[in-house]
Amino acid sequence: MFSKLREWRPTTVWFRLAAWYAAFFVIGSAAVFVLAYVLLASSLQRQDRDRIEAKLREVVVEYETGGLEAVKRETRPETRPARPQPFLIRVAGPDDDTWLLARPDQWADFDLRHLGRGAVVGKKHWASLAARDDEAALEVVSMRAPDRAILQVGASTERRDTVLEQFARIVLASMLPIGLLAVGGGAYLATRALRPLRDMVHTVRAIESGAMDARVATRGTKDELDELGRLFNEMLDRIASLVFGMRGALDAVAHDLRTPMARLRGVAEAALRVELEGSGYREVLADCVEESDRILAMLNTLMDISEAETGTLKLELDHVDVRSLLDDAVELYRDIADDKAIRVGIAAPRELRLLADRNRLRQVVANLLDNAIKYTPTGGRVDLVACAERADTVIVVEDDGVGISPVDLPRVWERLYRGEASRGQRGLGLGLSVVRAVVAAHRGSVEVSSEPGKGARFTLRFPRLHLSKL
Amino acid sequence: MRILVVEDDHTIASFVVAGLRQAGFAVDHAVNAEGALELTQTEPYDAAIVDIMLPGMDGLSLVEAMRRDKILTPVLILSAKRSIDDRVKGLQRGGDDYLTKPFAFAELLARVHALIRRATAAPGETTRLAVGDLTVDVLTREVIRGGRRLELQPREFSLLEFLMRNAGRPVSKTMILEHVWAYGFDPQTNVVDVLVSRLRSKIDRDFPTKLLHTLRGVGYVLKAA
Numbered sequence: 001m002f003s004k005l006r007e008w009r010p011t012t013v014w015f016r017l018a019a020w021y022a023a024f025f026v027i028g029s030a031a032v033f034v035l036a037y038v039l040l041a042s043s044l045q046r047q048d049r050d051r052i053e054a055k056l057r058e059v060v061v062e063y064e065t066g067g068l069e070a071v072k073r074e075t076r077p078e079t080r081p082a083r084p085q086p087f088l089i090r091v092a093g094p095d096d097d098t099w100l101l102a103r104p105d106q107w108a109d110f111d112l113r114h115l116g117r118g119a120v121v122g123k124k125h126w127a128s129l130a131a132r133d134d135e136a137a138l139e140v141v142s143m144r145a146p147d148r149a150i151l152q153v154g155a156s157t158e159r160r161d162t163v164l165e166q167f168a169r170i171v172l173a174s175m176l177p178i179g180l181l182a183v184g185g186g187a188y189l190a191t192r193a194l195r196p197l198r199d200m201v202h203t204v205r206a207i208e209s210g211a212m213d214a215r216v217a218t219r220g221t222k223d224e225l226d227e228l229g230r231l232f233n234e235m236l237d238r239i240a241s242l243v244f245g246m247r248g249a250l251d252a253v254a255h256d257l258r259t260p261m262a263r264l265r266g267v268a269e270a271a272l273r274v275e276l277e278g279s280g281y282r283e284v285l286a287d288c289v290e291e292s293d294r295i296l297a298m299l300n301t302l303m304d305i306s307e308a309e310t311g312t313l314k315l316e317l318d319h320v321d322v323r324s325l326l327d328d329a330v331e332l333y334r335d336i337a338d339d340k341a342i343r344v345g346i347a348a349p350r351e352l353r354l355l356a357d358r359n360r361l362r363q364v365v366a367n368l369l370d371n372a373i374k375y376t377p378t379g380g381r382v383d384l385v386a387c388a389e390r391a392d393t394v395i396v397v398e399d400d401g402v403g404i405s406p407v408d409l410p411r412v413w414e415r416l417y418r419g420e421a422s423r424g425q426r427g428l429g430l431g432l433s434v435v436r437a438v439v440a441a442h443r444g445s446v447e448v449s450s451e452p453g454k455g456a457r458f459t460l461r462f463p464r465l466h467l468s469k470l
Numbered sequence: 471m472r473i474l475v476v477e478d479d480h481t482i483a484s485f486v487v488a489g490l491r492q493a494g495f496a497v498d499h500a501v502n503a504e505g506a507l508e509l510t511q512t513e514p515y516d517a518a519i520v521d522i523m524l525p526g527m528d529g530l531s532l533v534e535a536m537r538r539d540k541i542l543t544p545v546l547i548l549s550a551k552r553s554i555d556d557r558v559k560g561l562q563r564g565g566d567d568y569l570t571k572p573f574a575f576a577e578l579l580a581r582v583h584a585l586i587r588r589a590t591a592a593p594g595e596t597t598r599l600a601v602g603d604l605t606v607d608v609l610t611r612e613v614i615r616g617g618r619r620l621e622l623q624p625r626e627f628s629l630l631e632f633l634m635r636n637a638g639r640p641v642s643k644t645m646i647l648e649h650v651w652a653y654g655f656d657p658q659t660n661v662v663d664v665l666v667s668r669l670r671s672k673i674d675r676d677f678p679t680k681l682l683h684t685l686r687g688v689g690y691v692l693k694a695a
Contacts, residue, residue, distance in 0.1 A: 283686075285687075286686035286687045287686075287687075288687075289574075289686070289687025289688070290686060290687045292572070293687065296572060328651075331651070332651055332653070332659070332661055333659075333661060334625075335625070335661065335664045335665050335668055336659075336660070336661060336664045339664060362653070366659065370659050
């Protein structure tokens with residue numbers, strides 16, 4: 001864990017992600033605060049103005065019912081109860097000559113010269129006056145009485161300014177923790193979001209340093225990054241199976257070729273050791289040529305098997321007519337079968353087609369037929385049967401020959417394995433390995449069953465495929 | 471008969487050139503496609519043997535360039551790859567025949583002869599073939615040896631005709647498989663040996679002079695002496 005932490009460095013993508021997150025967080029919070037401030041300010045202003053207007057209504061009623069005297073009485077300090085925010089009350093003549101001015105002392109600072117400007121009959125007029133020291137403002141509402149006298153009520157904004165100022169101070173104080181939260185959150189989010197990618201980087205590094213089995217840890221969350229991890233692992237598995245398959249195939253080929261190479265070398269070396277006469281050297285050279293031909297045949301066959309087993313064999317897919325495929329194979333072996341008086345029967349429906357590589361399939365059928373004829377005594381019988389079975393195309397090669405012993409049966413597919421019965425026979429010991437590998441490359445399967453002394457039966461089963469599946 | 475060999479491997483080139491000269495051909499050798507293309511533009515060749523893997527321009531491009539220049543010399547392509555894919559590609563791009571390395575020189579020689587014959591054959595020329603006292607009429611399918619008519623199966627006849635057209639030159643098992651059964655690959659069987667021994671029993675068994683000979687490591691040859 002510690003080493004992992006130490007290895008971990010903020011990358012550019014990480015930094016960008018974190019910075020974006022922090023920026024959005026801070027800007028978002030600031031916007032929320034600004035909005036709250038504006039709403040609070042306007043709500044406080046409305047409250048203040050409501051109160052001022054209520055007072056103006058009072059003054060208007062007093063003026064209209066009792067005249068200037070009534071207003072004077074009302075504003076006398078002894079009748080006024082102590083209020084948290086006393087009002088400024090002014091009554092002026094139509095030409096803005098002050099008849100009455102009642103104001104708290106602390107308002108001496110305000111410039112009241114243009115107080116009455118803009119007042120209209122029956123309509124409220126709002127005006128704002130700045131204090132001389134600019135610390136607060138005076139909000140004044142004016143109205144003309146029906147006799148054109150100006151009635152004015154005002155109040156200081158000091159109280160609400162204090163509230164707003166406090167609010168702003170709290171906000172400013174909270175910006176620091178918010179900033180920290182934004183940076184921390186951004187870092188956390190970036191780290192979390194990039195973890196699967198970092199895991200992948202770790203995995204690739206591990207594989208580069210030789211740990212071929214390293215895989216990305218997936219969480220099973222089914223999100224995009226998890227899926228990427230899963231696909232990444234699948235790809236690694238595929239690559240690993242190819243690489244190991246090829247490595248194994250190469251080892252096997254190298255191993256399998258050693259014996260014929262040793263024979264070739266032995267023949268040549270034996271001839272060098274002694275003086276040969278006449279056509280002796282020609283014989284030895286002919287042996288060498290034949291031996292190298294065998295090595296070549298073996299190499300080609302082993303390559304085919306390896307390619308088929310690792311899935312790198314290129315199949316030239318075509319719609320192969322099974323009946324003519326079997327006819328061709330029998331035609332190839334007609335002479336050999338005739339020599340042994342073996343009857344070869346074909347039972348296959350017309351129009352049975354199989355999507356396959358024609359040449360590879362010919363090779364498969366030829367190999368099986370070759371075996372069947374080889375292990376069937378004179379006068380025996382070999383049958384080739386093809387049919388469609390549900391979703392499969394089935395080809396059976398059956399003989400009534402010597403069969404395969406239970407000991408050999410499971411091992412017939414092995415490369416270079418030769419059972420008791422085949423020891424004396426010509427061949428590379430690769431025929432059935434080719435059959436199985438090629439059939440598997442076609443996504444098919446092959447089975448063998450045998451009763452010793454009564455014959456053997458090879459069943460090929462090909463799923464009916466479409467071109468896209470291979 | 472003049473032949474151009476385009477091969478960059480000196481060992482292979484030297485045994486091919488020497489072998490062809492021994493067989494009576496005049497042989498020129500080029501180690502790359504560029505040089506070979508120049509030669510084909512000035513010299514009239516009866517056949518060319520072209521390796522696919524060459525330094526610089528490859529063999530297939532050379533064949534294409536030759537065909538573009540209207541040089542119709544028959545070409546035998548040599549390749550170290552054995553897939554059917556490559557064979558098809560080689561023939562599509564203007565090659566006339568294809569041989570995989572390693573190959574038997576006898577097979578190369580037989581294929582070169584076949585190419586030249588195909589390019590120069592006059593129609594109707596080869597309906598009667600004869601080797602020693604064995605004659606074959608390709609049209610009537612009549613086989614006569616020492617005045618005696620022989621009965622041959624169709625496949626035996628096909629093999630005999632192939633051997634007689636190549637009389638005196640060895641043919642390989644692969645060539646026989648290709649010619650008689652049209653199998654483009656060697657199924658690793660002894661079907662060729664079986665057919666040859668059947669043919670031999672019909673044309674040679676009752677006669678003191680043997681015509682059909684086995685050349686170990688090479689193939690078979692039909693010759694009078």
